Amino acid sequence: MKYARIFPVMALLAVASLGLSQEPAKGRRFVATVDQDGVQRVEMIGGSYYFDPAEVVVKVNVPVEISIKKIGSSPHSIFLKAHEAGIDFEMSLVTDPKVIRFTPTKVGKYPFWCTKKAPFSSKSHKDKGMEGVLEVVE
């Protein structure tokens, strides 16, 4: 009889956790706004194994400043090469924020990722999900 009462609760919990696990594994989306000085500022964190935000939306032909730091002890980096859009950076991340500056010149979606890989691991950080997209819009 006890089970009869517990079961509906368990079923509810199971459904709830199922819902959670079906959430897309993608990270947060951030739409940058233009500050009074005409710069779009983004604060980003690199962790194991993600970027937060993982989707960043910026306006074309407006300067961007990404302030990025890592959390945790694993080495991480951020890499994005899109010469056609005036975007080209690659840097190792540290626990103090570093600033990346560029002005995107072409609308599009440009993937970025971490280039690190643990010495005895078959998977790179990118394989483990440490990647994202910079979306440049009108």
Ligand SMILES: [Cu+2]
């Ligand atoms: Cu990494």
